[in-house]
Amino acid sequence: MARSATAKAFALNGLLLHVLLIAGAFCMLYPLLWMIGSSFKPDNEIFSQLNPIPHSLYLANYVRGWVLGTGTSFTTFYLNSAIVCGGAIIGNLLSCSLAAYAFARIKFRFKKLWFAVMLGTLMLPFHVTVVPQYIIFNFLGWTNTFLPLIVPKFFAVDAFFIFLMVQFIRGIPLELEQAAMVDGCNRFQIFSRIILPLLTPALITTTIFTFIWTYNDFFSQLLYLSTENRYTVALGLRQFLDASGQSAWGPMFAMTTLSLVPVFLVFLFFQRRLVEGIATTGLKG
């Protein structure tokens, strides 16, 4: 009897916990739900209703919002974001995996020192280097191109990923490489034929986080991209806000909602990897 009483208490506790968690989740998601709902409402309904669910699906917001008053459309912004993200991902995958392999497996002089320096750069605020970097890119005539946003990634400036991959490579059994070395493979062959394929999970994590960071980035894009035909999604939204946002909330919310879709999809498909990446290295999602 006492047993069933405790079981009941547990069930009640569990129920209470669920109620609490659902209420909390609703509060957390309410702003997002309200925004998504508003993107399907005519302007006059948006601020008069707290209920996020629209009466009917008013799709005109999405059509009106897609093209800016100046004629540039979000097609351009999404393409530009895709170029910048794609370049950054390729750069990070190549450069970080090379550096990580050296740190994880090869013995060379001053390795400990370089490794410490690499970890130190994790804490270097972007804002310390931004002025000289801007001067370099300005001197090269690269302002208002995507190069300042992509080229540094080919030189492993995102040390987080080096660290992530070093940890991963250390977990790969050494015997595979030793066998390959006996067969006469050199370090580059070992890297490309053995390490890279086995590194795939870490490469996927790197791809996901590079995509999210680059897509959500605003500061450096604001700095380097100055004409509308080069704008990314983040800059396009801000342009929209400045140009017509105050008078066109429906289209504004339609475009902000849409802009969150790519990151959200990545989250849906790669949730497990994302969670692992955060839990093991503290990468900011």
Added chain:
Amino acid sequence: MSQTSSPVRPRPRRPLSENTYGYLFLAPWLIGLVVFMAGPTLVSLYLSFTNFNLLQPPKWVGAGNYTTLFLHDPRYRQALRVTFTYVAVAAPLNLVFALLLAMLLNTRIRGVGIYRAVYYVPSLLGGSVAIAILWQQIFGLGGIFGQIVGFFGVHDSSWVSNPKQALWTLIILHVWQFGSPMIIFLAGLKQIPGELYEAAAIDGASKLRQFWVITVPMLTPVIFFNLVLQIINSFQAFTPAFIVSGGKGGPLDATLFYTLYLYIQGFANFRMGYASAMGWLLLIIIAVLTGIAFLSSRYWVHYEDGGR
């Protein structure tokens, strides 16, 4: 060796030494370090002692930029005040929520995965321009926040355009994104051996007491890790303040984040020497704060293996 090989047969290539390989693999990173990180860090130190507008060559002004910042620039002091308030309030609150939710989710209830995902979503999207725009609307005049507090008899007003409250909207935005530290806490909580709690329960320790004598001490390394990450990240917050204030840090400089003021000085006023000085001071502030965190960690962070 070269004498013995015949001139017809190509000399077998000597394998590269490990040292050479190491530096070959490291080459891209080393170039990046010099060109994009260490080099610029030093150059910006030099520039911080000059006046430089990108068009004329830098003009040496000694410590001029620094004395102006500390003595003659009330906006800089305001930026410091705003940023320190933001970090001091938002970072701990964020961690408290993160730990609380991690504790709730570390129980054997159904649907943990779904809850974890839902609570994580704001963290995933929160840094974007889209969410900053949404925030400006929620806390603007007639926004849903005003309507909700209106139910409780609070006079509806625009928080984003009120100097007293504008910063709070950004603090709420930061606290809202407790998802990633929550996931780190969850991973940490899973590492705590269950036997510790069982033993404590047998000794008659209450849940609250178990929390203070087992969970918190065992979790201190993770708390420390999260704290350092929070300090580094929140000091560099930029997007929300820029969007909510239309790039100006208003109203009345109430949301003039450090990085936003740096951007205004360096890239709107083209005072790049001045901005470099601000960048270096930011580096020093972050280094000192993380240094303090590291030094103090000896007294409150508990490592199972005794620290080594």
